[in-house]
Amino acid sequence: MQLNKNSCSVLIRCFNEEKFIGKLLTGIMKQTIKDLEIIIVDSGSTDATLSVASQFPVKILSIQSEGFSFGRALNIGCRAVSNEIIVFASAHVYPIYNDWLELMINPFQKNEVGLVYGKQRGNNLTKYSELQVFKKWFPNSNQSSENNLFCNNANAAIRKSIWDKINYDEELTGLEDLDWAKKISKKGYKIIYAKDAGIIHVHEETYSQIRNRYKREAIAFKFIYPSESFSFISFIWMFFSNTISDYYHSIHDE
Template sequence: MNRKVTLIMRSKDSAWVIGQALSGLFSQARKDFELLVVDSGSRDATLDIVSRFPCRLIRIEARAYFPGVVLNRAIREAKGEVIVFQNSDVVPLTPEALDRLLAPIERGEADATFARQLPRPEAHTWVRRDYEVSFPERGEAPPWMTYSLPFAAMTREAWLKHPFYEDAWGSEDTEWGHWARNHGLRVRYVPGALVMHSHNYTLKQLYGRRFIEGEADAFILRDRASVMGLARRVGASWARDAVAHLLARDAAGLALSVPRRFVYHWAYLKGHLWGEQRLRSGNADPSTGQQVVLRRQ
């Protein structure tokens, strides 16, 4: 039996893509959903585009945007028994994407699901390689991909068992999936639910994203990071990148792969060490990670 569905979309300065995202959503075979848009201070035409579609709008200031806090607030205001998440830069690729995402939940086979993400046509070679590994065409997602919110769903009951964490800025989906896996909830990867989503981050933007992922992992995994681990990760990921770039005959991408992977893992190490320090000192303020990201957008 179909249950009432609320779709939550977070946006900020998404005018370049949110029209495609919303058009794709409202072109779905599934029509019976409520749309709740949470905008954190857009200064472009995002809100003008959003106003063309039926939705409820929540507006917050940019400085008030902390992912876990915002998601928990939106879910509390949602009317649905099943919550769907779609980022404002995610474009459904087939009219059945939403139905396929929801099917395991509605059949009683899953408490939460997440979709297969395909990179955009302009995605860099290293981004394509990462997405191929993270979101396979068949079978299960890799063990470290516990959950991915760009296009995902969960029951309200599952969320009530464990709301999104608010300890760090970012990786709220990874933390939720990690908790769910360790507490017997059924999280299903649905490769048939196809969406388009990727980012060609600059080195500056990449540093911000990886810093918050490192900080979050310190809270999620309660492990320790080291410079030796950094060296191993840089070497292994560069080797994988080199193969991908050589196969793609992408000489420019290959030339950038060493500095890119160094920044990728160095930022993660710095964030993780900061998270470890926060845990040791009992620092409950997640705003440092937020500022690292905002300064590098």
């Protein structure tokens, strides 16, 4: 598929995102890139998500929540796109600037670039521990990431021609983006971090939801990196240390 630096497809996975998806879609419509398609893969939303999304020029693909996996939702969406560059965005993010898509697409003018990921920042709803993660893994300087595969599909872009050969793993419980990055890196493609292509990432999670996310990602991490020493004890320690840190800072910030 031919690369057009002035067009892209935006792929959004969602489930019950009525509070945030409108702000994301409004931000997309204000982008300097106008030749785009927006595809939403919804996994059984029961709130007003689809009603809000339908007010914008989007294509909605629905999948059953029973058969959901993050990789499967991505693969279904990727099959439906018509552009070479696919930009992924979580339904609970929104762009900081109007040239976000342009900055995500630009690095692909180099043929060896297979994946680009952009900066993420939080807002007043973001827990302290996650703010520290954003600062550590999404710094204020550009970098090539062959040795640092912390790309994240909340704000990332890929070539469809590469995805045609390497689909996302539909069996993983999480971290399908890191798994894909690892695979294409082994094929010789470059992974680029675009510091100026920033979004605000809003997580309104309960501690129960955070615990479940950590558990899913810990299971996936062991599958992707079997030689790494990440145990169940490590998962428990990471969850509780971050929880205590969040609680401490929430008290002192009041």
